[in-house]
Amino acid sequence: MQIDNRVNGKTKVIALIGNPVEHTISPYIHNTISSLLGHNLIYVPLRTDKHSLEEATLGLRALNISGFNVTVPYKREIMKYMDDNSRDSLLMGAINTVKNTSGKLVGYNTDAEGFLRSFKEESGEGFEGKRVMIIGAGGAARAIAVKIAQEGAEKICVINRTISKATEISETINQNIGNIVSAAEYSDENFYNGFENNQIIINTTAVGMYPEIDETPLNENYFESHHIVYDVIYNPRTTKFLQQAIDKNAKPINGLGMLVYQAILAYEIWTGTKIGSKKSREIFDAISSMKI
């Protein structure tokens, strides 16, 4: 019998806390990275009950864990248990990555930078001087909107079913970065005008995510061929929203790149290792070819 010696007394442990965590593919990404780099590091998901979030955080610190990811629904709530949060994550109102340095827990947000890297790599474009429409105003929307504003977008329109959340994002950015964000209510007219006036359209809602694959945030197909269209959903790879974009010859990008790049950035924070673009591409290709 062969001895499995992949985990030993020196193995660094990285966790994922959230609820649920059963369907996450993050362990595949992080354990693939650690194998590729020959690191003695293992990544394990730990489902955490909402009443135990503070205890879980203190427990992870007490166990001297190197770091951990935070996923839905704790990305905002957990910030209060950190010793510090990065400036960007304070503006974004959420963290997804925690590093433990000698018992000091610091929170970071790599979702937004992961989105940016994926967008640039897959479209060949940046956001400087661009007009962007963001559908949705939850945690992902807020992080992405802050990042796009920091990147020098000309205008951002946030359209959401609950207008107060879109307004909150616009106020945060207009006060802290630049007066470029407007908030819009969910209506066919606002969608029509938004698609007419913007070059980049981003869906940040969960509408169309597996198993609700026949849903889309759009009642009508307003896409035009010049649009670059990003959907943060990665399961399925082609959502109905992206199919609507494809039908009008617009450029579609799914959320898998965001998922992979946020993971690479988190791994870099935990280990201090820089993962170059060639290796990042290899990891992205490996995860893309995986059936999820």
Ligand code: NAP
């Ligand atoms: P969230 O904070 O719960 O926000 C959800 C957003 O979706 C809200 O704006 C909500 O509108 C809207 N929404 C939900 N159901 C809707 C419906 N039936 N019709 C219209 N709008 C609806 O969630 P989140 O953390 O931002 O995550 C959103 C999506 O991003 C999820 O699918 C998540 O998996 C994905 N995500 C992907 C990555 C990646 O790496 N690719 C990273 C982070 C998140 P209301 O405000 O009106 O409720």
